[in-house]
Amino acid sequence: MGTDELGRWRDALIIDRDDALIGGAKRWLGPVRTPFNKHELISQLESFLRRPETANAVVALLDGNDRRLVALALYSGTSPDDGLPAPELAKLATDEPAFEAIALERIRNLKERLVLYSYRGTRGRERVAVAPPLLERMLAEILPADALTSAKSTEEPDAPGPFSDFCAILSACVHAKPAFKGKREPSKRATEILDAAAPGLSSDKERFSSLLYALEAAGVFGAGDDGRPIAYPRRFVEACDETGYAAALALSAGCSSYRSPSYHSSPENDRRLAPGILRAALEAMPRGLAFSPADLRRLTAMAMGRYLEPLADAGEPGAQELLEQGFIASVAAVAEALGTLGFVALGGDGLVRATSAIDSALRPVASSGAAGAVIVEESHEIRIMPEADLPTRAFISAIARLERTGLVWSAILDKASAKAAYAYGFGSEEIAARLEAVSGMSLPQSVRFSLGAWEAEVRSARLRVGVVVALDGHLSGVLEHSPKAEGLVQERLAEGVYLLAARDAAEAERMLKSAGIDVDMRPSPEDDGSSFQPLWDEAKSALVKPIGAPPLAFRPISDTIVSKEAPLVEKLLSTLEGLVVSLDERADLEARIRAKLVLDESELIRAEPTEQDIVAGAMDYPGKVRLLERAMKDGATVRIEYLDDDGTLVKIAGVPRDVRREASGTVVALSSGGAEQTVVAIGAIEIVRRRIVN
Incomplete structure (x- = not known):
């Protein structure tokens, strides 16, 4: 805790609209005499809160809900004194949106107890943080696990990384034509390939769609003229080659980036921030612990806050937008993506566990380029061994039909898959x-022979965009003389080069096939991919950058954390039972105890009533007016000393009945009994005094 934070706390108490300062001073320091000095009261309260016995009592009054709020305030930023905006704090502290209002009321209560306070952050938003005089004690008492509702020791589930599913989708969509029968529904052939390579993926429509969105966010898929997704395998291979071992993180980050709400940040900002956010979230997941789905949101939020706050403070606009406009929605999107990608799994007991798939994104097989990671059989089967790196897996998924993933992957490079690869621009020599x-x-x-022969067959008929086809000798004769090709040629451009009577390349492809000329036309990206490049670049950078704030440590807790009453509350209620007080006093004291506003048993013993004078002197004109108006409202007696027209000091007591402006100035009318009133010019009053009994 620095002097800046302490000064910020003092300033916040001075301008606090709820008068937590005055309330705390009256409870713990005794009657507050007026006029009072707020700076002096703050100094006294600060000394009081720093006492070990006070801090111990404050901690003893914290129940489970209090501890969760304090833990989230302590551990959601780069520094324990940063805190969170109150709406975000309330949303994270509750399991259901219906209880957010209760959480906000609990935050208000903690501020009244001077455990938390509000201040305006450097970017203009009001935040709630732990009071600096209690910060050291709270850090010693409140652990990151206090932010969770459950933290049980458990076995870590084994799960494959999502890269195999990304490769399966890419391979199925490259080697099935058409790849989609609906806007986002895979065709029968694509489903068959998927079911072999990634069993269960095609039937899990929501997960398939999310992974497809991720591939689109990474630029690996685009949209065709009919609105259906189209694969860009060449771009996929090139991006994985360039990114290397970070390719899994890049594609996974695309999942959370694409699902984030668009109103908080541009897609470019999303792609730039998503890899670092995902890495921070994965690093933050406690291994070997089971926690609730609501806790997954809290863990994700704490990790994202600790990652984004330094970027926002450094002026990163995307981080500022995300924190200030769409933080909770983005937290939900990232938490959902963690489940979709298999980094966390929901058990039969309703608790969430981090899986071994996290290692595949954070610590994948490095791009060593070592030979022997792949075995090519004479049967055209390609086996990919466990030591193969991600670029190798991406390449084979693009040029061959993926048939099995797992410990050892298997793919088939037959005539159909090779011709599809050639159609996308791969060559036999390159393969x-x-x-x-x-x-x-x-x-x-x-x-090798088959690859060359199949390529020669494919190259013998070359369809060009613009509906121009170039044919070798034999096929040229078929087009010119076959009855099936009648009406197909609009114009003969050169030897073997023809302009076809087709509206587009897809129609030309169908017309040529009906004439017995087999061609394969596949789409290529219309953009250069630069808008998607930040996702890949930042993924590579994220894995080599040092972690900003070290991940929080979460210890297992034997039983589910429940919101039991704070132990000191029970003790104080027991003490109250033995006191002889009126029913009204008992009800008032019990309400204060349950609100956790009583720190010690001595506060339950009412002191004898004390008298206090409120005084305004001759030079305090506004103070005289306020005092008289308040007494008039309360019907209270005041004592006035004033100079009459002869300069004689007159003393009078009475109840103010009216404060009004006349031609000579503002006057007060006092009633001292009966119907008689005395009118005194406020400017002539030397002193006005009101006595209050506490």
Whole structure:
């Protein structure tokens, strides 16, 4: 705690509209005489709160809900004294939105007890933080686990990383044509490939759609003219080659980025921030612990806050927008993505656990380029061994039909898959060279021969955008003389080059096939991918950057945390039972105890009534007016000393009945009994005194 935070707390108490300062001073320091000096009261309260016995009593009054709020305020920023805005604090502290109003009332209560206070942060938002005089004691008592409702020791579930599912979707959509039968529903052939490579993925429509969104956010998929997704395998391979071991983090970050609400930040900001946010969230997940789904939100929020706050303070606009406009919605999106990607799993007991899949994103197999990670069989089967890196897996998923993932992946490079690869711009020599590099062996002769022959067959008919087709000799004759091709040629452009009577390339492809000429036209990206590049670049950067704030440590708690009454409350209520007080006094004292405004048993013993004079002197004109108006409202007696027209000092007592402005100035009319009133010019009053009994 620095002097800035302490000064911020003092300033906040001075301007506090709820008068927590005056309330605390009256409870713990005794009667507050007026006029009073707020700075002096703050100094006295600060000394009082710093006493070990006071701090111990404050801690003893904290129940489970109090501790959760204090823990979230302590551990959701880069510094324990940063705190959170009250609405976000209330949303995170509750399991259901219906209870947010209760949490806000609990925050108000903690501020009244001077445990928390409100201040305006550097970016203009009001935040709630722990009072600096209690900060050291709270850090010693309140642990990160206090922010959770449950933290039980458990076995960590084993789960594969999501990269295999990304590859399965890409491979299925490359090697099935058409890939989609609806806007986002895979075709029958694509479903067959998916079911073999990633069993259960096609039937889990919500998860499939989320992973597809992630691939779109990463630029690996685009939208066709009919609105259906189209794959860009070349871009996928190039991006994975460039990003290396960070490719899994990049694609996974696309899942949370694409699902985040668009109103808080631009897509470019999302892609730039998402990898770092995901890494922070994954690093923050406690391993070997089971926690509630609501706790997953809290863990995600604490990790995101600790990651984003330094960026926002440094002027990063995306981080500022996310923190100030869409933080809770983004927390929900990232927490949901963690489940979708398999980084956390919901158990049969209703509790969430971090899985071993986290390691696949944070600590994947490095791009060593070592040979022997792939085995190419004469049967055209390609086996991908566990030591293969991510770029190798991405490449084979693009050029061959993925048939199995798991410990050892399997893919088939047959004629259909090779022709699809050629249609997307891969060449036989490129495929052969890369397979030999990662296998460490020459390709089987039959595989190399087939690759060349299939490429020659594909290149013999080349469809060009603009509905122009170039054909080799034999096929040129088919097009010119076959009855099936009648009406297909609009104009012969050159030897073997024809302008077709087709509206677009897809129609031209169908017309040529009906004439017996097999061509394969696949879409390519219309953009250069620069808008998607930040996602890949930041993923690579995120894994090499040092962690800003170290992850929080969460210890297991034997039983589910419940909101039991604070122990000191029970003790104080027991003491109250033995006191002889009136029913009204008992009800008032019990309400104060349950509000946790009583720190010690001595506060339950009412002191004898004390008298206090409120005084305004001759030079305090506004003070005289306020005192008289308040006494008039309360019907209270005041004593006045004033100078009459002869300069004689007159003393009078009475109840103010009217304060009004006349031509000569403001006057007060006092009634001292009966119907008679005395009118005195306020400017002539030397002193006005009101006695109050406490």
